[in-house]
Structures are given as C-alpha cells and as structure tokens.
Amino acid sequence: MTKDQSTLFDHPEGYGAISRALHWLMAALFAWQFLSVILHAVDREMPAARFFWSWHMSVGFLLLIAVVLRGVWALVNLGNRPRHAAGFLGVAARLGHLALYLLMLAVPTVAVLRAYGSGRGFSAFGIEVFAGGGERIPELMAPANAVHGLLGWALLALTLGHIAMALAHTYLWRQDTLTRMVRGRPAPIGGAE
Known part of the structure; x- marks a missing residue:
C-alpha cells in the first residue's frame, strides 16, 4: 500500500487518520485548558x-508534546495535505494556521x-519532567509572567475564529x-466507499 492509498497519511482531498486523531485530541485538550482558565478567572475557589485548574499544567505539557508531534506529522505530509483556497481567504487561512x-x-x-525557572521542578500527570534546582532564575520566569496569559487568550480568540471559519465553509x-x-477524504461520487 502506498502513501496515496493509505488512510493514515494526508491526501489532497482530506486528512489522514493520524492528522485527524491529533487534531481532535488537541481540540479536546484545548477545550479543557480554556475551561480551566475561564473557571479560574470567574471564581478560583469554586470546586x-x-x-480543572489542578490539571492545567499537566494538560498544557501534553499539548506541547501533541503540537510538536502534529507539526512533525504535518511536515511529513507537507506535499499531500489539502490545499487552501486561492485568493484572500486562502492567504488568511494560511496565516491563521501559522499563527495557531x-x-x-x-x-x-x-x-x-x-x-x-521557579526552581521547584515540574511533573506532568505525576511523572517528573525535571527536578527542581532550588534556585529561582528570574530571566526564565519573566517572559512567561509577561506573556503566557495574554498569548493564551489570543490563542482562544484564534481558536474560536478557526471554528467559526470551519463552520462558515461548511x-x-x-x-x-x-x-x-x-x-x-470526501465520499466518491455515487456514495460508494
């Protein structure tokens, strides 16, 4: 079976099983993250x-792994992926996906x-990612303190735009x-698979 015949790989007419699985896994994880942030902003003492907030860092780390895997998989499939439309909407779609x-x-x-930089170490889902060094490194903490929340809200806005455009196209x-x-892939003409 060639790459063109496999349902695992992307194809100009649709995304393969791996791209789709990564996309929807990340959609679910982002929904969790956005819900955790919104609830935390509304009332952080609410049960x-x-x-949700207690899992925020672990889910965020899982998302980092997933986005790296998805990026690598997208590069593997670069020549096979469905093309964006021509014109303004196509350029906007490419720029929107790049920003996402x-x-x-x-x-x-x-x-x-x-x-x-906090010196406390980090564990995701109870698995130690790195041990705490005990000493704070303000130069590593400052960028996240300055932009993590702001970029997260921008990501939510772009995600909502992404969903709106997918629904508009459909x-x-x-x-x-x-x-x-x-x-x-869309069903062949005549409906036979």
Missing part, C-alpha cells in the same frame, strides 16, 4: 475551578520555562472543509 501553530507552541513553552459556503478533518 469545579479547582479541579506558533501560539500552540509558544504558550506551553513559556510555561515550561517558567516552571524550570454551512454558509457549502464546501467540504470540515469533512476533510472529520471523515478524511
């Missing part, structure tokens, strides 16, 4: 807020740097954009 990837990488990276303009990420 639901404390529960950069923020998905930057937000958790600065948080990990802050954790390292329901307003009747294009198969969402189908490519839900089912992969």
Whole structure:
C-alpha cells in the first residue's frame, strides 16, 4: 500500500487518520485548558475551578508534546495535505494556521520555562519532567509572567475564529472543509466507499 492509498497519511482531498486523531485530541485538550482558565478567572475557589485548574499544567505539557508531534506529522505530509483556497481567504487561512501553530507552541513553552525557572521542578500527570534546582532564575520566569496569559487568550480568540471559519465553509459556503478533518477524504461520487 502506498502513501496515496493509505488512510493514515494526508491526501489532497482530506486528512489522514493520524492528522485527524491529533487534531481532535488537541481540540479536546484545548477545550479543557480554556475551561480551566475561564473557571479560574470567574471564581478560583469554586470546586469545579479547582479541579480543572489542578490539571492545567499537566494538560498544557501534553499539548506541547501533541503540537510538536502534529507539526512533525504535518511536515511529513507537507506535499499531500489539502490545499487552501486561492485568493484572500486562502492567504488568511494560511496565516491563521501559522499563527495557531506558533501560539500552540509558544504558550506551553513559556510555561515550561517558567516552571524550570521557579526552581521547584515540574511533573506532568505525576511523572517528573525535571527536578527542581532550588534556585529561582528570574530571566526564565519573566517572559512567561509577561506573556503566557495574554498569548493564551489570543490563542482562544484564534481558536474560536478557526471554528467559526470551519463552520462558515461548511454551512454558509457549502464546501467540504470540515469533512476533510472529520471523515478524511470526501465520499466518491455515487456514495460508494
């Protein structure tokens, strides 16, 4: 079976199983993160807020791993991926996706740097990622203190825009954009798979 025939790899008509699995896994993890931040902002003493917030760093680290894997997988599939439309919307889509990837990488990276700079160490889901050195490194903590929250809110805004555009392509303009990420390739003419 070639790359073109495999359902694992991306294809110009749709995304493969691995791209789709990473996309929807990350969507669920981002929903968790955004919910944890919103609840924390509303009332950090609320039991639901404390529960979701207690997993915020672990889920954020998992997202960092997932975005790196997704980026590598996207590069493996670069020549096979569905193309963006031509014109203004295509350029906007490319720039929007680039901004999403950069923020998905930057937000958790600065948080990990802050954790390292705190000197306390860091564990994700109970697994030690690095031990605490005991000494604070303000130069590593300052960037995250300055931008982590701001970039996180920007990521939420871009994510909502991404969702809105996927729905607009599907329901307003009747294009198969969402189908490519839900089912992969569109069904052949005649409906046979």
